Amino acid sequence: MASVNDLAILEVVIKRAAAYLTDPPRGSDPVISFASPTALADALTASVGMELADRSDQHSVDDVLASVEQVIEYSMHTSHPRFVNQNFAAPDPISVVGDWLGAALNTTGATFEAAPVFTLMESAVLSKLGRLAGYVESESDTLPELPPGLFCAGGSMGTLLALQLARHRWQPDITTSGANGDRLVLFVSTSGHYAAAKSAALLGIGTDGAVEVATDHEGAMIPVALNAAIDDARAAGHTPFAVIGTAGTTVTAAFDDLEALADICKSSGLWLHVDGCYGGSAMFSPQQAWQLRGVDRSDSCVWNLHKMMGMTQQCTALLVKDPPS
């Protein structure tokens, strides 16, 4: 049970956070009041400060409120209309209060028993996304036994898990006995995200195993270059197992031709993973969904709903069409 002082703190912080949410900085308000780390640390000593001593008294309500004002003053105002960023955007305030409710309930999504409502919601949203991607029957409006994927902590994590599934389908005994020294390789365009190389390093494949394929002038992978890269890898005695198609590159928002990549993956027996972190949300748009034509033929797809769908960070969906057992 919260103390009287705690209750007073809760009251002022909730009031201030609510005011920020319903009436955020805009117009001529600054997007950020930037201070260097030293200047910022100095400024914060005026309220509760950054020093975490071994023992200290509880801060007063006034000090905490002053600190909240400073946190707001010196933070990036991501809801400001002039905040422009390639990685995320302003959250829809409705998404923010959804987060608030979730934080107050503080459930874990690990099992249905621990979080009945939220696991059901996760299934419902993943099924909706799976229908958009063509992974799940579009006629079906009943919830599947298991959702076609999961939400995870960021796009790099989604790509890591997708590549692990791809490797597992290729060579299931790696899960128990480990990599046997075969040089596994995956393919991603030169404009693709560095999540590919990071994942290759973590998986023990090595960054050399994330082979970069040339792109056209817009930044989309050249399919004949992918074919050549696969041939080259095989000629070198390496073992191709996956291709990452990028749906919305970070720099130019280019979309790889997923139909062409799916054809190549089908004929080569490779797993097609779609990195739709940036551009996946085009699937919601009748005018733009064609950019991801062929995504229904991929094996997995990851997309970040905090980039274009107004969700708070990090809201990453990993969809898997047919998880290997």
Next chain:
Amino acid sequence: MASVNDLAILEVVIKRAAAYLTDPPRGSDPVISFASPTALADALTASVGMELADRSDQHSVDDVLASVEQVIEYSMHTSHPRFVNQNFAAPDPISVVGDWLGAALNTTGATFEAAPVFTLMESAVLSKLGRLAGYVESESDTLPELPPGLFCAGGSMGTLLALQLARHRWQPDITTSGANGDRLVLFVSTSGHYAAAKSAALLGIGTDGAVEVATDHEGAMIPVALNAAIDDARAAGHTPFAVIGTAGTTVTAAFDDLEALADICKSSGLWLHVDGCYGGSAMFSPQQAWQLRGVDRSDSCVWNLHKMMGMTQQCTALLVKDPPS
């Protein structure tokens, strides 16, 4: 900018969430009103429902409020004094409103420029934890250039990253050229967490490479058994590279003898990772900190502040004493 309807929704949801936070279920209130997935999905159709059709009108404020009431009614009340769970506990309401402010600001912690206040806070908290673990000079109250670790999405993720660092120190070229077929092995007690095996699978080491070491009657690793296991692995031609000491096992809250493990790791040249997800918070207690004696000699340590420190989920600190370059 939020619409008039959105503002009305924000108002009712904030009010209800605040009431839940300041006056949570207790006493004879149920810890959970359990419903099967089907019954729950049926019940929710009375408000906004779980069907996510291709097109639908915006829900009324009344429907949204009714839905919020249902979300609360059917969720686990983790703040209830009778909620008992080995994985997490009631959040301190102050932590919850900290989350609320963070969600409203919606910054990313990727760079100082994008989140000056929160990256500074992360450094300050990690430095405090690093001082408790004996990784950082306890006299120092200035912030280090780089914090001694990072916060990450759960204990399994922290252990995965720690083991990757351990492998990288052992064999740096794996990061670029991949696993060469050497059978790397790590050691964890039979009472340790399955994060060890999960990490071994993801890293391409394989679950066979997560060797289980016998425990005593309390569930703590037997040091002589660890020595024997290392000898056995080397005799079999395998390559030991890390030991996981468990500080608080999931089932019996047993603490491995970290001093003994540190001695063995030092003489064997192995990385010592401490899985303090459950029991790491004992470092805050002058009465209990002895349970982790020797943690200052470890190379990395992960602990979950959402288990015993009242933080909302997931709040996992990964500390690294001397990150390999």
